[in-house]
Amino acid sequence: MKQLTKMVFAVMLIAVSASVFASGNIEAGKEKSTACAACHGVDGVSASPMFPTIAGQHADYMLHALKGYKSGKRNNPVMQGTVATLTDEDMADLAAYFASQTGLKTLKK
Amino acid sequence: MKRLLASLLVLGMAFSVTANAAGDVAAGTIKGQTCLGCHGVENYNNAYPTYHVPRLGGQHAGYLVAAMKAYKAGIRTHSTMHGNVADLSEQDMQDIAAYFEQDGK
Numbered sequence: 001m002k003q004l005t006k007m008v009f010a011v012m013l014i015a016v017s018a019s020v021f022a023s024g025n026i027e028a029g030k031e032k033s034t035a036c037a038a039c040h041g042v043d044g045v046s047a048s049p050m051f052p053t054i055a056g057q058h059a060d061y062m063l064h065a066l067k068g069y070k071s072g073k074r075n076n077p078v079m080q081g082t083v084a085t086l087t088d089e090d091m092a093d094l095a096a097y098f099a100s101q102t103g104l105k106t107l108k109k
Numbered sequence: 110m111k112r113l114l115a116s117l118l119v120l121g122m123a124f125s126v127t128a129n130a131a132g133d134v135a136a137g138t139i140k141g142q143t144c145l146g147c148h149g150v151e152n153y154n155n156a157y158p159t160y161h162v163p164r165l166g167g168q169h170a171g172y173l174v175a176a177m178k179a180y181k182a183g184i185r186t187h188s189t190m191h192g193n194v195a196d197l198s199e200q201d202m203q204d205i206a207a208y209f210e211q212d213g214k
Contacts, residue, residue: 049171058161075184105166105213107141107149 024059024089029097032090035082036098044098055103062095132170132200132207141205143193148209167213170206177202 036054040046044055054062068074070083070091083091144165147153153162165173179185181194194202 046169046172049169050175051169052172053168056167057164060160061155061163064158064160073186103213104164104168106151106164107145107166107209107212109145109149 024063024092024094024096026093026096026100029093029095032094033097036094039078040098043101043103045101045103053103054098055101057099057104059092059095059099062098063091066091066095132203132205134204134207134211137204137206137208140197140201141208144205144209147189165209165213168209170203170210173206173209174199174202177206 036044039048039051040054044053044057046053065074066083066086067088069076069079070086072080086094147162148165150162154160155162176185177194177197180187180190181197183191197205
């Protein structure tokens with residue numbers, strides 16, 4: 001019984017740490033974001049209508065977009081080149097950083 | 110005189126192009142009502158795969174129009190978005206984009 005409790009606890013701990021990992025590290029993301037700033041702005045607020053503002057965007061949506069660019073499912077030559085060398089952790093960190101910035105909002109009903 | 114007329118014509122064309130490109134916020138507010146079903150609900154989720162529906166309030170109108178065109182053309186794939194923009198004209202897209210851009214400000 002004790003062993004079972006230990007096992008359940010261990011599994012829970014792994015699950016929790018995995019979700020923390022998936023949510024990304026804001027500080028690490030900021031350090032990795034210099035290439036993004038050229039188009040999307042330093043804090044993710046873009047100065048040109050050609051490039052989307054990503055400050056305040058949902059992290060999981062950005063992660064979905066980044067993975068789509070990497071796999072080629074979403075097609076944009078600039079983004080494809082930029083994300084080519086990024087790991088899943090890099091993408092999660094970048095998404096966490098830009099999501100933490102002030103910018104986009106949900107549309108008001 | 111001919112010259113003046115020609116320059117007036119060019120000026121007029123320039124104005125109509127900007128008016129078209131700017132989009133009409135009031136018209137976009139009406140045309141964009143459907144969009145709020147997903148994009149107007151805080152923390153609303155896309156299903157399969159699950160991720161938050163993107164926030165669009167304050168997004169650049171130019172980018173939004175490009176995104177809608179890509180969905181319409183099938184370059185960007187998302188069945189719900191493709192269905193929603195399929196019948197939109199360029200002017201509809203400009204109007205909706207203008208409304209979204211100012212909504213976040």
